[in-house]
Amino acid sequence: MASIAHVGYGYWGRNLARNFSELGVLDTIVDPDPDAAAAAAATLGAKAAAFEDVLSDPHIDGISIASPAEMHFGHAMAALKAGKHVYVEKPLALDVAEAESLHETALRSGLTLMVGHLLQYHPVYVKLRAMVEDGEFGRLLYVYSNRMSLGKFRREENVLWSFAPHDISMLLGLFGSEPSHVSAQGTVSHTPGIADMVTVQMHFPGGGSGHIQVCWMHPFKEQRLVVIGEKAMAVFEDSEPDWNAKLKLYRHEIDTSGPVPMPQKTDPELVAVPRSEPLRNECMHFCACIDQRQKPLTDGIEGLGVLRALQKAELALRENLEHQQEQKDVR
Structure with a gap:
């Protein structure tokens, strides 16, 4: 079963973290506010850690990203380069060239890149x-x-x-x-x-x-x-x-x-x-993509199409x- 670290415990991120916790796959919470991360981790039965520590943790299979939109590219690229599967909230990035780079990196590395197009x-x-x-x-x-x-x-x-x-x-x-x-x-x-x-x-x-x-x-x-x-x-x-x-x-x-x-x-x-x-379906799909090497329904290609139209x-x-x-x- 996949082990997930979640980044960003804000307005929407807390819903993702809760669902991953209820699925029994949440390992770590990352948030710029250490106190908020620690409190969330205690509530959800996870641990709190810094983003850099998550990247180097061999136990973590995938990273769920719900940081501010301008940070999506940086967080997702760092996670992919660390060999982690990535779920990133919409939008995939703020720039098409950055989104293309994420897609190509995931494809080249054989990693899951999934975008949070919930509907x-x-x-x-x-x-x-x-x-x-x-x-x-x-x-x-x-x-x-x-x-x-x-x-x-x-x-x-x-x-x-x-x-x-x-x-x-x-x-x-x-x-x-x-x-x-x-x-x-x-x-x-x-x-x-x-x-x-x-x-x-x-x-x-x-x-x-x-x-x-x-x-x-x-x-x-x-x-x-x-x-x-x-x-x-x-x-x-x-x-x-x-x-x-x-x-x-x-x-x-x-x-x-x-x-x-x-x-x-x-x-x-x-x-x-x-x-x-x-949201539960979406979180389950991300885990299944990691565990069973499935192609995400909302993969990098789908995310790029949405971003180009945006x-x-x-x-x-x-x-x-x-x-x-x-x-x-x-x-």
Whole structure:
């Protein structure tokens, strides 16, 4: 069984550490705050150590990284060079060249490199993606994802980098390719230079399109993925408290035989999905990849695809915000 060291016991890192502990694989906690690391280790039945000590510990098989995003590349590369398998929270890195270097290093060393795109391990999304791949929707026409809530506001990154990696990962998975074109618009309302709401449009080589809307100043929580295909439509409502109602299938048809397309509506069908926790599934998958030498579902290649789309969206967003500022200056 894999032995895991976890780096970063913050807002999200503590959830990863807890899951690895409950799986019986957590060996060590690393955190910049030694007292926090020691307290967490005592709670979770692990030990606390410095990052350098973890790298040199032959007992450690893999390292889970949930440090601040700007530290992902440095921590992951050090771990790979030390011969450790690596799980790194999204984003894989902040720069495509750095992400490519991580992927190449892992590949050359025969090590696991896995990215924390959590929704890929959500059983409802897994079911939805399988339905798409089985042809139940026909050709995908349009897919969109909304991820909105009130907070958590950040100063170190905008809402695009904080929220959208999950949604980009899902859209790329459904369409089976990276987008051929990406555009973005946003709004800065509270912290100078930090976008609080962003909309990203993507067009894919097969002719399908989609958009993502992310916002942390929304009056209520909404996590909704909508898939529109030639043969059927579906809604994955992750903010729906009733598990059995999270995935609804609509077998609507559009009659195009006349001069004007006419919809033929049907009642939604609830799609049964066995319940399990996405984060637990993700942590189990990382351990299985180490123990059984499996290829991660969200490997370096998948992480690179998401990062390339993110960077294109960030460039488009900057242009949009600069244009907005120019218009304000003129007025």
